[in-house]
Amino acid sequence: MREMISMIVVLTLLASxxxxxxxxxxxxTEVRIEEQILQFQKAPAIESLFTDVTNDxxxxxxxxxxxxxxxxxxxxxxxxxxxxxxxETFGKGGYGGDIGLMVAINLDSDQLVGxxxxxxxxxxxxxxxxxxDLTFVSQFNNKPVDANLALKADNGSIxxxxxxxxxxxxxxxxAILAQxxxxxxxxxxxxxxx
Amino acid sequence: xxxxxxxxxxxPFWHDGDSLFQxxxxxxxxxxxxxxxxxxxFGAPALGVMALSLSCAMLWELVINRISKKPATIGDLEAAxxxxxxxxxxxAITPWWIIVVGTFVAVFIGKMIFxxxxxxxxxxxxxxxxxLMMSWYMFFDFDTAYVDYEFxxxxxxxxxxxxxxxxxxADMFALGDLLMGREVGAIGATFGLxxxxxxxxxxxxxxxxxxxxxxxxxxxxxxAFLFHAASPDAYAGPLFHLLSGYTLLGAFFxxxxxxxxxxxxxxxxxxxxxxxxxxxxxxxxxxxxxGTILAIxxxxxxxxxxxxxxxxxxxxxxxxx
Amino acid sequence: xxxxxxxxxxxxxxxxIPPFRLVLGLCPTLAVTKTVENGIGMGLATTFVLVFSNLLxxxxxxxxxxxxxxxxxxxxxxxxxxxxxxxxxAFTYPLFLTLGIFIPLIVVNCIVLGRAEAFASKNTPVLxxxxxxxxxxxxxxxxxxxxxxxxxxxxxxxxxxxxxxVFAVGDWYHPFSFMVEAPGAFxxxxxxxxxxxxxxxx
Numbered sequence: 001m002r003e004m005i006s007m008i009v010v011l012t013l014l015a016s017x018x019x020x021x022x023x024x025x026x027x028x029t030e031v032r033i034e035e036q037i038l039q040f041q042k043a044p045a046i047e048s049l050f051t052d053v054t055n056d057x058x059x060x061x062x063x064x065x066x067x068x069x070x071x072x073x074x075x076x077x078x079x080x081x082x083x084x085x086x087x088e089t090f091g092k093g094g095y096g097g098d099i100g101l102m103v104a105i106n107l108d109s110d111q112l113v114g115x116x117x118x119x120x121x122x123x124x125x126x127x128x129x130x131x132x133d134l135t136f137v138s139q140f141n142n143k144p145v146d147a148n149l150a151l152k153a154d155n156g157s158i159x160x161x162x163x164x165x166x167x168x169x170x171x172x173x174x175a176i177l178a179q180x181x182x183x184x185x186x187x188x189x190x191x192x193x194x
Numbered sequence: 195x196x197x198x199x200x201x202x203x204x205x206p207f208w209h210d211g212d213s214l215f216q217x218x219x220x221x222x223x224x225x226x227x228x229x230x231x232x233x234x235x236f237g238a239p240a241l242g243v244m245a246l247s248l249s250c251a252m253l254w255e256l257v258i259n260r261i262s263k264k265p266a267t268i269g270d271l272e273a274a275x276x277x278x279x280x281x282x283x284x285x286a287i288t289p290w291w292i293i294v295v296g297t298f299v300a301v302f303i304g305k306m307i308f309x310x311x312x313x314x315x316x317x318x319x320x321x322x323x324x325x326l327m328m329s330w331y332m333f334f335d336f337d338t339a340y341v342d343y344e345f346x347x348x349x350x351x352x353x354x355x356x357x358x359x360x361x362x363x364a365d366m367f368a369l370g371d372l373l374m375g376r377e378v379g380a381i382g383a384t385f386g387l388x389x390x391x392x393x394x395x396x397x398x399x400x401x402x403x404x405x406x407x408x409x410x411x412x413x414x415x416x417x418a419f420l421f422h423a424a425s426p427d428a429y430a431g432p433l434f435h436l437l438s439g440y441t442l443l444g445a446f447f448x449x450x451x452x453x454x455x456x457x458x459x460x461x462x463x464x465x466x467x468x469x470x471x472x473x474x475x476x477x478x479x480x481x482x483x484x485g486t487i488l489a490i491x492x493x494x495x496x497x498x499x500x501x502x503x504x505x506x507x508x509x510x511x512x513x514x515x
Numbered sequence: 516x517x518x519x520x521x522x523x524x525x526x527x528x529x530x531x532i533p534p535f536r537l538v539l540g541l542c543p544t545l546a547v548t549k550t551v552e553n554g555i556g557m558g559l560a561t562t563f564v565l566v567f568s569n570l571l572x573x574x575x576x577x578x579x580x581x582x583x584x585x586x587x588x589x590x591x592x593x594x595x596x597x598x599x600x601x602x603x604x605a606f607t608y609p610l611f612l613t614l615g616i617f618i619p620l621i622v623v624n625c626i627v628l629g630r631a632e633a634f635a636s637k638n639t640p641v642l643x644x645x646x647x648x649x650x651x652x653x654x655x656x657x658x659x660x661x662x663x664x665x666x667x668x669x670x671x672x673x674x675x676x677x678x679x680x681v682f683a684v685g686d687w688y689h690p691f692s693f694m695v696e697a698p699g700a701f702x703x704x705x706x707x708x709x710x711x712x713x714x715x716x717x
Contacts, residue, residue: 007580014587018594025598029605036608121615163481295691303702329693 042074045102045116046086050076057086062192064185071181075193082108085189088118089181091174095166096121099130101174105145105182107190115140115175120167127167136161136168140175145182149175214311217401218271222278224396225447227388229282232381236286236343240381243288244281250297251277258306272311276300279319279447282382283440285339292333296322316494317451323487336378347376352438356430357483361422364430372437383443393446402450405462410445411436413470421478429478440486441473448486454494461500469493520645527649533626534657534704535711540626543617544658545700552674554662556610557617558655560603562648564595564621569635569647576636588631589622596621609678626654665703669694 038058046057057074064071074086086104099120104113117131130136139158143149150156150172153165160168182189233241255273259266268274280300284293300322308314327334336351343349348366355363371377375385383389396402418432435441440448449455449469456465469490476485531537534544543561547553568591572579579587600618603611611618621627630650635643667673671688672680693699 003580003582007583010578010580011583011586011590014590018590021594022597022601025601029601032605033601033608036605040608040612291689307705325693325698328696328698329691330689 041100041118042072042088042102045088045118046074046076046104048116049086049102049104049114050074050078050084052079053077053084054079064188064192066181066185071185073189073192075189076104076113078106078113082106083193084113085193086113087178087181089174089178091170091172091177093166093173094120094122094170095127095164099167099170099174101171101178103140103175103178103182105178107186107193110145112140112143112145112175114138115171115178117171122164122167127161127164129161129164130167130171133161137171145179149179214270214272218275220396220399220401221275221447222271224392224401225275225278225282225382227392228382228385228443229278231375231385231388232282232286235375235384236340236381240286243284243286243293243381244278246290247281247284247293247297248274248277250294251280251301254298254301255306258302262306264310267310270311272305273301276305276319276322279382279443280322283319283323283380283443285334285336285379286381287339287342288333292326292330296326299325312453314453315498316491317448317454319451320448320487320491320494324491327487336380340378345378347371349378351378351483352434353477353483356434357477361426361428361430364434367434367438369433369437372434377438379438380440380443383440386437386442389442389446393442396446396450402446403452403455403462405459406450406455406466407445409463409466410449410470411466413467414441414445414474415470416467417471417474418478421474435474435477439484444469444473444486444490449490449493454497456497456500458501458504461497461503464503465493465497465500468496520642523642524645524649527646527651527653528656529653531650532653532657533650534654534661535708537626537629538708539629540624540654541704542620543624544661545697545704547614547617548658548662548665548700549613549695550666550670550672550674551659551662552610552676552678553613554658554660555655555675556603556607557614558651558658560599560614560618561621561624561627561654562651563599564592565627565630565647565651565654566644567595567647568592568627568631569643570640572631572635573638573640573643579636584636585628585632588628588636592627592631593622626650661700661703661707664707665694665699669696669699 043058050057053076055075055077057076061072061074064073071087076084076086078084084104084106086102088100088102090098090100092098097120099122100118101115102118103115105111106113115137116134117137120128120131122128122130136159140149143157148156149158151158151160151165151169153160154169154172156172158168158172229244232244251273252268255268256266259268277297277300280297281293284296300318303325304316304318304321305311305314333339335354337349337354340349348371350363350366352364352367352372355366367377373386375388377384393402393407397404397407414436415432418429418435421429422431449466456462469492472489472492473485476482476489482488527533529536533539534541540561543557547557568588571591572588575587596619599621600611603614603618630647634646638646663673667684668691670692671684671690673682674680694703
């Protein structure tokens with residue numbers, strides 16, 4: 001009986017100390033981790049989407065509350081004076097989990113500026129081409145927000161990546177999600193940017 | 195009581211009284227028609243590639259023999275066969291360093307590491323080819339390799355053309371042309387007739403097992419026929435597949451490699467058929483234009499498993515007898 | 516005391532160098548050693564976990580009931596692994612991305628559990644730390660050397676830290692990219708093991 005109690009006490013103590021320690025480390029690193037994700041995952045995608053903006057989209061970012069949680073918005077002022085916004089959505093059902101897609105939309109013309117894959121765990125050389133080879137994502141360039149962004153195989157307008165249809169479909173899911181979010185959030189985005 | 199334990203060694207078992215030297219000499223003899231045709235077709239560079247490949251393979255084996263302080267085994271010509279086959283699977287303009295590295299991988303990693311002759315679980319030549327193709331696939335594109343050549347026939351690699359343009363491209367290549375080597379490809383793999391003659395010679399002399407070659411070809415024909423029948427527009431016909439790429443070289447010289455293939459008749463038939471089936475699957479469904487190399491390596495893995503199908507031992511009627 | 520301390524430390528560097536002599540911890544060894552940098556990063560993360568889990572387990576070795584000792588070890592190891600994961604995410608994010616799943620998998624790395632069970636639970640904290648440090652550095656060195664072989668042959672570069680190569684062979688070199696692929700890892704590890712045995716024999 002004594003052994004039993006000592007087992008329970010030791011394990012409980014260990015687990016709770018470990019839990020407390022981890023909570024402390026987690027809260028201590030949280031801000032920095034967010035900055036790092038911003039710097040290494042989102043910043044490259046945003047920079048390659050907004051090649052000639054006159055402002056700093058990363059500095060001027062703001063958060064919007066949606067049903068699915070907080071969404072980071074990166075506003076950009078394009079060369080011709082029109083405003084655009086970029087945000088990240090996640091497409092379900094990739095070969096290696098969800099695929100992050102940064103979508104930039106022109107607020108004045110309601111057209112997609114473009115899209116870039118941010119995070120993925122797809123097969124190198126096949127699915128990873130969604131990120132590395134821009135011919136696939138450049139199909140999103142200048143598409144109107146109400147265009148059908150599904151794959152051609154799903155009666156949409158986007159060519160799949162040969163050998164990586166699953167990946168391509170997940171990317172289009174992210175793009176379609178971005179369209180929905182945009183149409184819901186447009187008034188709020190405009191309010192924030194003013 | 196005599197308690198001597200007899201250990202049964204692994205394949206190959208069959209023996210016809212010939213030495214390894216004679217066997218390998220006959221293998222090279224059988225390869226000669228296709229090799230000579232390759233030299234005639236692609237000129238002196240083809241001779242250079244094959245000569246370098248053959249000599250490098252033997253040299254590597256000698257070097258490894260010296261390092262491991264074992265008696266030199268190059269006299270049995272096994273390395274020479276690996277080198278010759280390897281050279282015949284390359285395009286004629288392959289850079290020298292590819293051949294040096296490739297023969298090293300084939301002889302050292304493919305064969306010597308497993309204890310030399312008879313020990314290799316994979317076909318050594320194919321290990322070399324697969325590793326090279328993984329690293330330097332751009333040098334194995336037969337279309338760009340022969341860009342400086344002038345041919346009197348369609349200067350397109352048949353399998354790559356079919357892969358890129360669909361089954362309609364197969365009509366550009368007459369079957370007779372493919373059989374007579376009027377196609378672009380590896381030095382020793384284009385002359386189908388020569389390979390068939392060499393292969394039949396080996397089978398008649400008993401060096402290559404007919405079960406393997408026949409079931410391999412059957413696997414290709416049956417699978418390709420099924421694909422072709424299901425959708426003639428999408429998939430090329432069975433004879434086209436049989437006569438293009440490495441297929442014939444594979445059927446008579448690669449899948450019959452004795453150390454990595456099964457030893458009993460039924461397993462051999464399954465093994466060969468599976469190889470042919472995998473090749474067509476890779477060509478029609480997979481990402482590779484010519485799946486011969488990977489398909490044979492894949493069935494090499496299955497070989498020990500297939501050898502579990504074996505006849506009952508004589509006199510073993512009851513348990514614990 | 517000082518002598519045995521030195522002995523416990525140095526045995527991890529040669530006589531019991533984990534992947535080559537003990538043939539332990541092969542999963543990260545094979546998976547992450549595409550570059551020297553990955554090898555060093557993985558090795559340092561494992562060293563950190565090893566040292567602190569060894570220390571804590573050695574301190575608590577009389578308090579931990581033998582029947583639940585493995586569960587206790589796992590809780591301790593998992594805590595340190597999670598700390599490493601969070602810290603790497605915060606400070607070396609690109610490295611964290613390339614190492615990916617293999618950081619959390621340190622928990623089930625048999626080197627860490629093996630040292631806890633075989634050494635730390637029977638020895639004093641000072642010796643346990645020396646043992647963890649030695650084994651950890653040995654592991655880092657092996658990963659870095661395997662990474663160096665694979666990266667040099669497979670990509671023609673050497674990357675020690677920060678993602679930029681400190682050495683590149685040059686444009687004339689056609690990288691033998693087989694070596695940075697998965698099968699190349701097995702071949703390279705096998706050849707290095709063979710070399711180690713060859714040296715050890717003499």
